[in-house]
Amino acid sequence: MKRALPPDPHHPARPPRIALLGESIVDETATAILAEAVLGGPFERVQPNLRARGWPSVLQILPAIARHLHFHTDADGLIVLVDADDSEPHTAAHEAPGYFHPRCRLCQLRATFRRATKTLPPARGRERVLRAVGLAVPAAEAWYLCGLDETVGEAGWIEARAEGRVPYTRRELKLRVYGTERPTLPLALERATAAARRHARDLRRLENDFPGFAAMADELRSWPRALALRSPRESASG
Template sequence: MRVALYAESSADEAALGIISEAVLGVAIEPVGHAGLRHRGWPAVRTALRSILLELHYHTDAEGFVFIVDSNGSTPHLPAHNLADAHDPTCRLCELRQIALAVQRQVRPRPHLPPLKIALGTAVPAIEAWLLCGMNHQVSEATWLNGIRQGQIPYSRPDLKNQLYGTTRPSLAVETEVMTQRASHLAANLQNLRAQFPNGFGALHADLMNWK
């Protein structure tokens, strides 16, 4: 399946591709795109519209998978999924609004169905997903409880340290470890959904709708 992937680094994208293939049950043939040269929020928010238009009109991509790290922003919650209940301080909700506006605006593609879109958010970063099965304390529930009590339970450097043994891994190390962990998770998606029901759950639900 021809799919464009977007995450905050090429290592993140490699992991995202493996996990998406596992959910879809088909091999992904990645489609390149020029629309998002700048990584990180809010640059990706601003650029999402142009990449969707590029993919829709100028590529043969059938789908687009996009994840963003929540970092310190409002985590996505099930209540946001209710009609007109999107939270403008939640990154996933913002991305959904942008994608919806583009989908409503584009002309049909002559030889292809509309671009399928799957959006997710990792709380607080994709390293948390990849630690699933290694550290049971890393989960959306732990994160939300921490926020309620006024203290974040772990930082992104903490997660990197656990995953790579260093807070500053090279891109090669990052890619190797992320690919390994993603392959492990691909065989255990239920666990990932249980630990990250909102941010990964959203991505999973979108991908299941593609079938």
């Protein structure tokens, strides 16, 4: 079941313009499908050739990308997706006002984006580019297995790590999703797309089992309201 947002009479008629930044075209393709499901409709992809080389490159390049999108594109928002690897998963406690976990990549990316954009003057008819950050724990393949493999989920991952166990490795996740630890790009795209489309029909399980996805979905759901609140001049600028 999609949680489509009700039509907003103040919302601009055009689809939102969104840029995606991920570690691979595979993750970006899946994220685009999931983002459309969250937003309840299609979006227009801005600057589709953005890419980061993985962590920590994505953190290093984010300020430049935020600045570029702000001044040189009509992007309404930027979605960033990274793998957590062995870093701290994002939990509900991290959402407390003013809280920042230094080893949580989602917290780090949000803070970096905030620092990079807070002093930028309005440009291209808008105050700022919106932001949504997702954290796949430990990798996007875990999302693709959600609902199919009961042993895969953030709660189980955190519990096992607390006990000093590694419940599954990135290689094992790849093997489970692709049938090989070394998938080709076409195979990876095919499986990721199929998994994202499956989740797009009903996002509740993915949001429940993966708070790193739910955090991104919550941010995305706040966008239509933010876009609607923009001045008529902003809305007309596209």
